[in-house]
Amino acid sequence: MITRRELDHYRDNGFIHPQPLLTPAEAARCRAACEESCIEVERKTHGRHPNARVKPYLLFPWAAELVRHPKLLDMLEAIIGPDILVFHTTVWIKEAGSDTFVPWHQDGTYFGLEPCEQVTAWVALTPSTREMGCLRFLPGSHREGQVQHRDTDDEKLMLSRGQTIQRRVDEDRAVPVEFRPGEVSFHHTLVMHTSGPNRSTGRRIGIGISYIPAHVRHALTPVRLSASLVRGRNRYDHFDLEPRPEAGEEEAAAAAHADSIARFWQASEHIPEMRGIH
Numbered sequence: 001m002i003t004r005r006e007l008d009h010y011r012d013n014g015f016i017h018p019q020p021l022l023t024p025a026e027a028a029r030c031r032a033a034c035e036e037s038c039i040e041v042e043r044k045t046h047g048r049h050p051n052a053r054v055k056p057y058l059l060f061p062w063a064a065e066l067v068r069h070p071k072l073l074d075m076l077e078a079i080i081g082p083d084i085l086v087f088h089t090t091v092w093i094k095e096a097g098s099d100t101f102v103p104w105h106q107d108g109t110y111f112g113l114e115p116c117e118q119v120t121a122w123v124a125l126t127p128s129t130r131e132m133g134c135l136r137f138l139p140g141s142h143r144e145g146q147v148q149h150r151d152t153d154d155e156k157l158m159l160s161r162g163q164t165i166q167r168r169v170d171e172d173r174a175v176p177v178e179f180r181p182g183e184v185s186f187h188h189t190l191v192m193h194t195s196g197p198n199r200s201t202g203r204r205i206g207i208g209i210s211y212i213p214a215h216v217r218h219a220l221t222p223v224r225l226s227a228s229l230v231r232g233r234n235r236y237d238h239f240d241l242e243p244r245p246e247a248g249e250e251e252a253a254a255a256a257h258a259d260s261i262a263r264f265w266q267a268s269e270h271i272p273e274m275r276g277i278h
């Protein structure tokens with residue numbers, strides 16, 4: 001369980017260090033399922049498959065189970081309370097020796113959520129060391145509020161719009177966070193973070209699951225977004241609720257996934273005004 005000390009650390013620094021979640025055997029099973037669904041399917045269909053690395057919990061039972069993991073939700077409940085929705089999820093794969101990296105950013109920049117209470121749970125399915133390009137956080141930066149980002153078109157950047165924080169970030173203050181497979185960390189929607197290229201000989205995989213308490217709403221565009229209720233009650237009706245994928249119902253799952261990510265991209269494209277917020 002998350003201790004009082006860790007909650008204080010989250011309040012002051014904007015993140016909680018990795019906690020044990022999956023056993024090594026569970027992490028290995030989850031990794032195999034993730035590689036099969038998010039890498040092999042893309043390879044076999046020559047990229048024609050819808051982007052399975054975004055919101056995979058709408059497509060694949062293994063991911064639907066992971067985002068509802070009771071131990072993960074218990075830890076999260078200590079941070080955001082009992083009514084919990086999954087708002088978004090990204091599978092972050094850095095191949096061995098790849099140059100791609102994640103620039104300094106705040107997760108909430110193009111989500112348009114209010115209040116700023118979204119939390120990202122980052123679940124490691126492989127080791128994530130400094131050499132592999134682990135997460136690095138700027139402690140306390142969530143207290144600065146939303147800072148200005150700019151879009152860039154560097155192909156090595158792993159964010160959808162290459163969005164990166166405009167001002168200089170003090171790299172010396174960054175805290176690298178290394179993971180063993182099966183561990184989970186938590187970070188605040190406004191904490192500044194980055195991760196470097198994978199210089200190792202092994203693939204690095206982590207899943208960033210964005211959770212929100214049910215009272216949070218998407219306030220910046222008229223697009224009605226969808227989300228999945230994973231614990232408690234949806235008293236506020238701020239989102240259309242997404243279905244859980246069932247074995248044998250792949251077509252229905254693919255349709256729900258396509259609908260959800262189309263709305264998500266539509267909304268994020270309509271958020272240029274976020275760039276003006278400081």
Ligand SMILES: O=C(O)CCC(=O)C(=O)O
Nearest residue numbers: 092102107120195206208
């Ligand atoms: O996996 C990474 O290296 C970056 C992940 C990230 O930026 C996030 O989950 O918010």
